Amino acid sequence: FFRPPVTMAGVKLDSKLDFLAPSAQCIKPVQTKRKPVRLDSETTSIIDEVALKEAVKVSLNDCLACSGCVTTAESILVQEQSIEEVYKQLTENKEMEKRGERPRKLVASVAPQACASIAAYFRCPLMEAFQKLTWVLQSRLGVSVVMDTVWAQNVSLLEISREFVDRYRRHQQDGAASPMPMLASACPGWICYAEKTHPGLIPLISTAKSPQAVLGTVVKRYFAQQWGLAMDAIYHLSIYACYDKKLEATRDDFKVDGVRETDCVIAASEVVDLLKREELEWAAIPLAPVGDHVATYLSEEMAQWDETSEFESSGGYLEFVMRYAAKELFGHTIQGPLSYKQRRNPNWQEVSLEVDGQKVLVFAIAYGFQQIQNVTRQISGKTKAKCAYHFVEVMACPSGCLNGGAQIKASAQQTEETNKDLLKRVE
Numbered sequence: 001f002f003r004p005p006v007t008m009a010g011v012k013l014d015s016k017l018d019f020l021a022p023s024a025q026c027i028k029p030v031q032t033k034r035k036p037v038r039l040d041s042e043t044t045s046i047i048d049e050v051a052l053k054e055a056v057k058v059s060l061n062d063c064l065a066c067s068g069c070v071t072t073a074e075s076i077l078v079q080e081q082s083i084e085e086v087y088k089q090l091t092e093n094k095e096m097e098k099r100g101e102r103p104r105k106l107v108a109s110v111a112p113q114a115c116a117s118i119a120a121y122f123r124c125p126l127m128e129a130f131q132k133l134t135w136v137l138q139s140r141l142g143v144s145v146v147m148d149t150v151w152a153q154n155v156s157l158l159e160i161s162r163e164f165v166d167r168y169r170r171h172q173q174d175g176a177a178s179p180m181p182m183l184a185s186a187c188p189g190w191i192c193y194a195e196k197t198h199p200g201l202i203p204l205i206s207t208a209k210s211p212q213a214v215l216g217t218v219v220k221r222y223f224a225q226q227w228g229l230a231m232d233a234i235y236h237l238s239i240y241a242c243y244d245k246k247l248e249a250t251r252d253d254f255k256v257d258g259v260r261e262t263d264c265v266i267a268a269s270e271v272v273d274l275l276k277r278e279e280l281e282w283a284a285i286p287l288a289p290v291g292d293h294v295a296t297y298l299s300e301e302m303a304q305w306d307e308t309s310e311f312e313s314s315g316g317y318l319e320f321v322m323r324y325a326a327k328e329l330f331g332h333t334i335q336g337p338l339s340y341k342q343r344r345n346p347n348w349q350e351v352s353l354e355v356d357g358q359k360v361l362v363f364a365i366a367y368g369f370q371q372i373q374n375v376t377r378q379i380s381g382k383t384k385a386k387c388a389y390h391f392v393e394v395m396a397c398p399s400g401c402l403n404g405g406a407q408i409k410a411s412a413q414q415t416e417e418t419n420k421d422l423l424k425r426v427e
């Protein structure tokens with residue numbers, strides 16, 4: 001029942017006796033001992049010996065739902081949020097029609113990271129992936145409206161930036177009574193980790209909703225009102241690059257008057273299963289016309305998402321908040337790309353803004369649990385180095401959302417291509 005880890009963040013454990021072999025993918029600490037090994041009479045090498053006397057058992061309490069793998073309990077949630085559930089809704093809709101009732105209206109939102117994964121897998125431009133996916137959703141699943149999540153991401157970015165400026169000003173006034181850094185809130189894997197292992201950090205986490213949650217609110221409130229429907233007469237299907245978005249969708253925080261804002265989350269990898277089930281050949285799928293603001297909503301930025309820099313591919317929180325805060329707090333417009341300084345590896349980087357020779361803003365990205373632990377140790381005062389950050393974009397997956405556990409794996413393609421190659425093309 002254990003499949004060995006692959007290069008992308010993605011191991012699936014699917015037995016009640018979930019067992020995890022020591023792996024760089026899991027943040028559960030594994031003790032290592034440095035040991036010299038003689039290779040021949042002249043050469044010795046140092047190896048890290050894993051001091052593991054027994055199998056590492058992962059219970060739900062240990063597991064942080066970081067998307068690095070999926071354990072049994074998560075599998076149940078994953079099953080509840082699957083293509084199967086969408087088909088069940090379609091059957092239920094037919095039954096409702098027979099009973100003379102109005103069927104639930106399906107609205108789908110598509111994340112650019114999921115589209116990038118589909119585009120890389122089928123070797124086509126991102127917009128072609130979006131248009132073909134739109135055709136499948138409308139023609140085969142009866143979805144009434146398809147939209148991208150980029151505009152919801154913009155709402156989320158603006159919200160988090162305003163909150164940052166407010167917190168920064170309060171910190172300048174009150175000092176330690178209004179602590180910093182502010183930590184990004186869009187990654188459900190990171191939120192789950194913080195809640196389980198660092199509850200003391202929760203007040204530092206932004207209160208801004210993630211793009212999926214923003215979209216869910218708009219679909220269930222605004223569209224319901226526009227269409228004269230009750231909120232539960234709409235079924236919101238979200239297509240994301242992340243299994244943890246399924247967990248996010250089921251949280252009580254994302255219900256409006258007891259109605260879920262997002263009813264079902266389908267991962268990019270499950271789109272391949274959907275095509276197989278519908279017996280569709282990618283090349284033969286027509287391009288749906290998009291952007292008519294009736295059956296489809298397309299953000300301008302979605303059409304140019306291919307040009308997004310690697311640091312914006314997880315939502316661009318650091319980039320946006322830095323530029324917004326520089327302008328709002330110091331009247332400074334940052335021209336050109338930000339200058340990143342790498343710390344221990346590419347998953348931990350810093351950016352700062354100097355005004356009159358003083359560092360006034362120091363931001364960081366921390367991708368993957370190793371780097372999250374490095375940063376959270378600093379914030380909690382468990383290291384000699386004091387945390388100098390004002391904002392940290394925290395994401396659970398190494399390399400961020402483009403390497404999400406639910407992206408399509410190279411193995412699904414049955415070619416010689418490795419997951420690393422595929423990730424490069426997604427980027």
Ligand code: SF4
Pocket residue numbers: 020025026027028058062063064065066067068069070071
């Ligand atoms: S989900 Fe993450 S924390 Fe949980 S067992 Fe898998 S890799 Fe470890």
Ligand code: SF4
Pocket residue numbers: 066067186187188189190241242243244245314395396397400401402403404405
């Ligand atoms: S980094 Fe992105 S893909 Fe990974 S768990 Fe967080 S939101 Fe999901």
